[in-house]
Amino acid sequence: MSTNDAKLNRRQFLAATTAVVTSASAASWVWAASAQGAPVKSVAARVVVIGGGYAGATVARFLRAANPSIDVTLIEPRRTFYSCAYSNLVIGGLRPVSAIRFGYDGVAATGVHMVFDRANRVDPVAKTVRTDGGLEFSYDRLVMAPGIEIIWNAIPGYDKAAAELMPHAWEAGPQTLLLRKQIEEMPNGGVVAIAPPTNPFRCPPGPYERASLIANYLQAAKPRSKLLILDSKEHFSKQILFQRAWTELYGDLIEWHGVFDFGPLIAVKPTEKVLVTESREIHVDVANVIPPQRAAQIAQTTGLADETGWCPIDPVTFESTLQAGIHVLGDAAIAGAMPKSAFAANAQGKVCAVQVARLLNGEPPIRTKLANTCYSLIAPGYGISIAGVYEPGDNLLESIKGAGGISPIHASAEFRRLEADYGSSWFRTITTQVFG
Amino acid sequence: MHFRQLLRRHSLRFLAVAAVTINAVPAQSGESVADIALLTASCSGCHAKNLPNDDFPQIYGRPASEIREAMLAYRSDELSGTVMNRIAKGYSESEIDAMAQYLAEHAGPKSEDLAN
Numbered sequence: 349m350s351t352n353d354a355k356l357n358r359r360q361f362l363a364a365t366t367a368v369v370t371s372a373s374a375a376s377w378v379w380a381a382s383a384q385g386a387p388v389k390s391v392a393a394r395v396v397v398i399g400g401g402y403a404g405a406t407v408a409r410f411l412r413a414a415n416p417s418i419d420v421t422l423i424e425p426r427r428t429f430y431s432c433a434y435s436n437l438v439i440g441g442l443r444p445v446s447a448i449r450f451g452y453d454g455v456a457a458t459g460v461h462m463v464f465d466r467a468n469r470v471d472p473v474a475k476t477v478r479t480d481g482g483l484e485f486s487y488d489r490l491v492m493a494p495g496i497e498i499i500w501n502a503i504p505g506y507d508k509a510a511a512e513l514m515p516h517a518w519e520a521g522p523q524t525l526l527l528r529k530q531i532e533e534m535p536n537g538g539v540v541a542i543a544p545p546t547n548p549f550r551c552p553p554g555p556y557e558r559a560s561l562i563a564n565y566l567q568a569a570k571p572r573s574k575l576l577i578l579d580s581k582e583h584f585s586k587q588i589l590f591q592r593a594w595t596e597l598y599g600d601l602i603e604w605h606g607v608f609d610f611g612p613l614i615a616v617k618p619t620e621k622v623l624v625t626e627s628r629e630i631h632v633d634v635a636n637v638i639p640p641q642r643a644a645q646i647a648q649t650t651g652l653a654d655e656t657g658w659c660p661i662d663p664v665t666f667e668s669t670l671q672a673g674i675h676v677l678g679d680a681a682i683a684g685a686m687p688k689s690a691f692a693a694n695a696q697g698k699v700c701a702v703q704v705a706r707l708l709n710g711e712p713p714i715r716t717k718l719a720n721t722c723y724s725l726i727a728p729g730y731g732i733s734i735a736g737v738y739e740p741g742d743n744l745l746e747s748i749k750g751a752g753g754i755s756p757i758h759a760s761a762e763f764r765r766l767e768a769d770y771g772s773s774w775f776r777t778i779t780t781q782v783f784g
Numbered sequence: 785m786h787f788r789q790l791l792r793r794h795s796l797r798f799l800a801v802a803a804v805t806i807n808a809v810p811a812q813s814g815e816s817v818a819d820i821a822l823l824t825a826s827c828s829g830c831h832a833k834n835l836p837n838d839d840f841p842q843i844y845g846r847p848a849s850e851i852r853e854a855m856l857a858y859r860s861d862e863l864s865g866t867v868m869n870r871i872a873k874g875y876s877e878s879e880i881d882a883m884a885q886y887l888a889e890h891a892g893p894k895s896e897d898l899a900n
């Protein structure tokens with residue numbers, strides 16, 4: 349790129365943005381990424397986005413920024429979004445539930461048509477989406493960001509009714525509050541159990557951050573209590589950092605049992621508050637069962653999921669490898685080394701917005717790199733992180749070797765404090781960017 | 785050292801670097817502005833342009849030499865940040881050059897650059 353080109357592009361960019369100052373919504377880089385080479389054409393294309401979480405809301409508003417002539421409809425059943433990211437702070441009593449509650453006024457203000465309804469049928473050939481409310485939408489390209497669904501009865505006995513007694517709290521909202529309430533009502537000396545699933549699942553470090561923040565509450569409010577983690581895995585995300593911090597901060601309050609101790613969770617008895625592992629039955633006071641998950645139902649019925657239950661995608665465009673014209677983002681997608689995190693969903697949303705805008709404009713997609721950072725809070729003022737940088741490989745997003753990884757094992761208290769602050773700042777930034 | 789501390793403590797050094805490179809166009813990797821714009825997409829997950837945040841330094845509109853110096857120093861661990869050392873290692877020198885140039889050129893008031 350020569351200096352002249354750069355100046356020309358800068359002028360194009362300015363000309364393009366001047367026209368849309370009133371539909372403020374997203375970043376300038378989107379402009380450059382979609383306007384380079386050819387000025388933005390008036391394509392009057394229609395994009396439907398299913399799911400208004402981090403991935404869906406991001407892609408919707410960044411599509412508007414990429415090309416305001418694109419007609420974007422976001423279909424989401426709920427008018428209120430409860431963030432899973434940061435919900436462990438609500439469970440631990442560090443934040444009110446209002447801290448994780450967001451609406452869609454900010455998304456609508458960018459010119460995205462919000463439809464509060466449930467998409468129940470996609471016809472990939474006719475390119476239409478139908479909703480429970482009887483509406484039908486035609487699309488040129490569809491973006492699926494429906495998140496996860498819990499596989500009921502994957503653990504025998506763990507069904508929707510069981511979740512009212514043994515909350516999963518892996519979809520935030522009422523479940524978050526139910527788990528918080530049970531922990532608050534538990535007597536001093538009680539036992540809280542968390543049972544995380546095998547990989548892959550939403551937010552790999554999430555169960556362990558949750559254990560930390562529940563322990564933080566118990567230590568202060570109910571110090572004779574115990575927190576058991578009955579894991580179905582042998583290892584978990586940021587394990588060494590979590591385990592060292594647990595010992596340092598909470599002594600023996602948290603007891604982690606890998607699958608090699610008691611075997612996997614094979615059944616639950618919700619009314620008795622009993623968790624059944626391969627080798628024993630464990631009676632607890634509060635049971636947080638985090639069951640196996642897969643891409644949400646609409647992704648399954650649209651034929652986007654493979655035998656794993658998740659959706660294979662092209663790592664450059666996020667287009668489904670099973671259904672042309674449909675892109676899959678966020679937790680539902682098989683994004684290779686990229687984890688199912690809010691940060692990843694947001695980054696994917698921005699990249700996918702540009703790729704979709706380019707494809708609709710007849711331009712080739714761009715191979716790029718994506719990054720992820722996941723912060724976990726272990727106690728107030730004590731944070732850790734895991735990061736990664738990814739690039740498209742043969743058919744998956746692959747980690748770039750030598751980059752990424754976890755916070756140092758030996759780090760100062762100041763380092764941990766900074767990462768706690770950064771986690772909090774990240775949450776504020778990302779939620780304002782996506783929902784504000 | 786923290787990025788903000790770095791900028792404070794090394795402002796003279798940055799000025800010196802800026803003086804040397806002010807007329808130089810950083811080496812490009814042969815990619816278009818569109819490519820570079822997309823490469824910076826993940827940065828705004830924390831360093832969002834129009835959402836000021838004391839914890840995350842503003843990277844849009846910062847002199848390219850400063851961004852480049854900081855990223856290369858994180859990359860080589862000459863500078864100790866928290867997560868930035870791990871992230872910087874995922875990018876080549878030419879990508880860092882191009883991103884720094886792009887970010888430097890894309891400052892602006894909210895009304896021009898849209899919220900983010």
